Amino acid sequence: MADHNRLGTLGEEEAVHYLLKKGYHILERNYRYQRAEVDILAMKENILAVVEVKTRSTSVFGNPQDFVKPKQIQRLVTAVDAYVTSNNLDVDVRFDIIAIINSKDGLKIEHLEDAFYHF
Numbered sequence: 826m827a828d829h830n831r832l833g834t835l836g837e838e839e840a841v842h843y844l845l846k847k848g849y850h851i852l853e854r855n856y857r858y859q860r861a862e863v864d865i866l867a868m869k870e871n872i873l874a875v876v877e878v879k880t881r882s883t884s885v886f887g888n889p890q891d892f893v894k895p896k897q898i899q900r901l902v903t904a905v906d907a908y909v910t911s912n913n914l915d916v917d918v919r920f921d922i923i924a925i926i927n928s929k930d931g932l933k934i935e936h937l938e939d940a941f942y943h944f
Contacts, residue, residue, distance in 0.1 A: 836880025837864055840923040843934055849874065858907045861900035865923075866908065873916045875905050877940075880925040898941055 841851055849867040856863040865876035877897075898920075905918060922940040926933045 835927060836923075836925045837878050839880075839925055839927075839932060839934065840865060840876065840878045843923065843936065844874075844876070847936075853908075856904065856908060858904035859900070861897075861904035863901060863904050863908070866905075868916070871916050873905075873909065873914065873918045874921050874938075875901060875918060876921045876923055877901065878923045878925065880927060 837854070841854070844851065844865065844867050847869070849869045851865060851867050852873075853863070853866040856866055863875055864878040865874075867874045867876060901920065905920075908914075909916070909918065919939055920941040922937045924935045924937065
């Protein structure tokens with residue numbers, strides 16, 4: 826496995842542990858619909874959190890959350906709409922980013938709720 830794939834897998838594992846500690850229930854991981862992949866679908870109260878995980882080993886080239894592009898957001902919205910419809914869910918939906926920097930100084934996790942409204 827390439828180093829960037831290992832880093833991404835590590836980031837997703839850390840994000841799941843973080844969300845569980847915060848009281849979320851993980852519904853799906855790596856949910857695929859058409860050309861989209863949703864990293865994590867998690868519930869807390871009546872909110873479906875659609876979580877995109879971005880992991881980097883440094884912020885030299887920008888913050889991890891800066892790498893979520895408009896086309897990816899569009900695909901995520903389509904995928905989540907299909908998920909909510911197919912599972913007949915009556916929930917509020919929120920799009921989050923968990924940005925992780927895993928450097929030699931340690932792991933830094935930042936949870937950006939309603940992140941897509943900040944772009």
